[in-house]
Amino acid sequence: MTIEVRPLAEADVDAADHIFRDAFGAFLGVDMYDDTDLFRTRFRAPHTAALAAFVDGEIVGSVLVTLWGSVGYLGPLSVTPDRWGAGVGGRLVDAAMDILGGRGVTHQGLFTFAQSPKHHWLYQKFDLWPRFLTVIMSRPVTGGEPVLGWRLSAAAPAARRALVDACDAVTGAILPGLDVRGEIAAVLDQRLGEVVLIGEERTPRGFAICHTGPGTEAGSGIAYVKFAAVRPGPHVADAFGALLDACQGFAAGAGARRLTLGVNTARHGAYRRLLAAGFRVDTAGVTMHRPNEPGYDREDIYLLDDWR
Structure with missing residues (x-):
């Protein structure tokens, strides 16, 4: 069997999305993606790359690669169930790691199933090593939460550019080169939601x-x-609490019933603050890193994300 890996073409996005949903549904025994659209929104985003695997001209799997400046991660990776164990996943990981290395990403990683030695074994072949759990947490939204902070979409174009650069300064203070401006652009350009800010306006x-x-x-x-x-900096935990409150207010204004987020448990202060704020764990996975270093997963860092 000859496996060919190449950039995913737009004409193959629907097929790749179907394989992604089918593969995760088969492994988990439940459709956890419902009416979300993870695949197309990332495919359109400026800071991601998409690869597909083909056998005899037929798409059999794919992987997405997200680039956050000095940090990058691969996933989701999916292979059609009737090709599991045939080496497709390994070929996709190899190609994804080439992209991360070629873009100068110094801290590379992924999120995978904590309970699956098969997945750990595959990724360890590429010098990716498991560290702390990342938990996906949520809490109800009552609808009465106050609107706090302010919204990036409401800023005038020149002010918006300056605020995006200010957000980049926040992440740069956490880890040099960490840059999520592509995520900001994707949310605003594709009208996926909002960027909520707290603190001084400038x-x-x-x-x-x-x-x-x-x-x-x-x-x-x-x-x-x-x-x-x-x-x-000083009072960072209080600032984090204010940001959580602003997210709750945004969720209420958007008519959401629940607010969901992810945090790596190595960021112990943030994790404990979330528990105290009423968030509860829905599911957990493990992040795997290359090199085997914490990156920004440190106790003093108040940051929310997950590498799913």
Whole structure:
């Protein structure tokens, strides 16, 4: 069997999305993606790359690669179930790691099933090593939460550009080169949700990139914090609490029933603050890293994300 891996073409996106949903549904025994649209929204985004695997001209799997400046991760990776164990996944990982290396990404990783030695074994072949759990958490939205902070989409174009650069300064203070401006552009350009900011208007202390509704990574009735960060410094935990409150207010204004987010448990202060705020764990996975170093998964860092 000859496996060919090449960039995913737009004409193959529907087939790749079908394989992605079928593969995860077969492994988990449930459709956890419903009316979300993770695949197409990332395919359109400026900071992602998409690869597909073909056998005899037929698409049999794919992987997405997300580039956050000095940080990058691969996934989701999916292979049609009747090709499991045939080497397709390994070929896709190899090609994805080439992209990460070629883009100068110094901290590489992925999110995978904590309970699956098969997945750990595959990724360890590529010098990716499991570290702390990442938990996906949520809490109800009552609808009465106050609107706090302010919205990036409401800023005038010149002010918006300056605020995006200010958000980049926040992430750069956490880890040099960490850059999620592509995520900000994707949310605003594709109308997937909003970017919520707190702090001084010209120099925000923190921000949250949120998806909401069907056709996004959130899904119906959900507001999902794709990424959020607070600048390190004095009273960072209080600033993080203010950002959580602003996300709750955004979720209520968007008509969401639940607010969902992810956090790596190595960011112990953030994890404990979430528990105290009423968030509960829905599911957990493990992040695998190359090199086997913490990156921004440190106790003093107040940052929300997950590498699914």
